[in-house]
Amino acid sequence: MRSIFAGSAQEFFIRKGVDVSRSLPSITLDRYDLAILAILQRNNTTPQRVIGEAVNLSAPAVQRRIRRMEEAGVIEANVAVVDPARVGHPITLIVEVEVISETAALIDAAKRDFAAVPEVQQCYYVTGEADFVLVVVVPTMAAYEALTRRLFFGNNNVKRFRTLVAMDRIKVGLTVPVSD
């Protein structure tokens, strides 16, 4: 069976000079912290008292651990997840973008351009045949075509892009496995 990758992602990060373990406050997470994260990733309105009962800690202990993880950046945000279809954005698209030049300046410019668009929920800079993968939500196809004109056709550095229309959002979330 052929290997799927030329090299590991870890190798790639190092080659590109991107420090994976970049300057973030170091923090050790024990099994209590992980158990708390598992709960908060499902429902962050769970009372600290209830979390405490689940993990065998007092509410203040839970509170201190949560604050510590927020300050350390382990918890990046606390957000409400909204159904896009219910607020006028029923169409989800996956877009692969290939650029012409991969100079640092041009890549950074593309990153900023893509990230600045509200309809772009997610943007990944990737290896392989594509350079960027975007997840986009729009009200109509007309709105998407307008977006493509502005973002892709209006960008001299975009070689081509390929759009995949999501017929079904099977699973949508940012949950990270922690209990393993």
Next chain:
Amino acid sequence: MRSIFAGSAQEFFIRKGVDVSRSLPSITLDRYDLAILAILQRNNTTPQRVIGEAVNLSAPAVQRRIRRMEEAGVIEANVAVVDPARVGHPITLIVEVEVISETAALIDAAKRDFAAVPEVQQCYYVTGEADFVLVVVVPTMAAYEALTRRLFFGNNNVKRFRTLVAMDRIKVGLTVPVSD
């Protein structure tokens, strides 16, 4: 300029017999609701009193609107967003999967299989060259290769899959534009 799509996504949904406006409690959102959603999508720990000041409503009014949107399914969840790299999952991958047979039964089976995997953060069923797009987070490339063996090579209906390694998570979120 060549048209990007054979037909609009709306058309596609209808052709496939999927009712876009499926049986969810109907709800009308006014500009207050949308303003509240904009805040909650950024930080759902914002006190109702503060939200009220921002949108010119009393705290109880804000609370009633939030509850109404939660019950109607407009707000799908309230979650903590965790940095995958900080909990041992530093590698993000985008995977395109093409299946052999698109019978309803086999597609449903694939949906269930993919969605059941904790490392699969997101799974979209899409049109175009690929049938599924997955967003996966893993601790190591070895873990991913194990996952591919189980999920793709171990599935007779998977024709091929293509992996894009994320070098940078430029923008990661589920935020939907509401203020437009």
Next chain:
DNA sequence: TCTGAAATTTTACATCA
């Protein structure tokens, strides 16, 4: 919409390892 009660979050402090 306002007011008050209930619940939650947060702080203070004593204790233990």
Next chain:
DNA sequence: TGATGTAAAATTTCAGA
């Protein structure tokens, strides 16, 4: 020193009128 639990205070949430 660092983390915990108990108790009290501050704040928020929530139900009534």
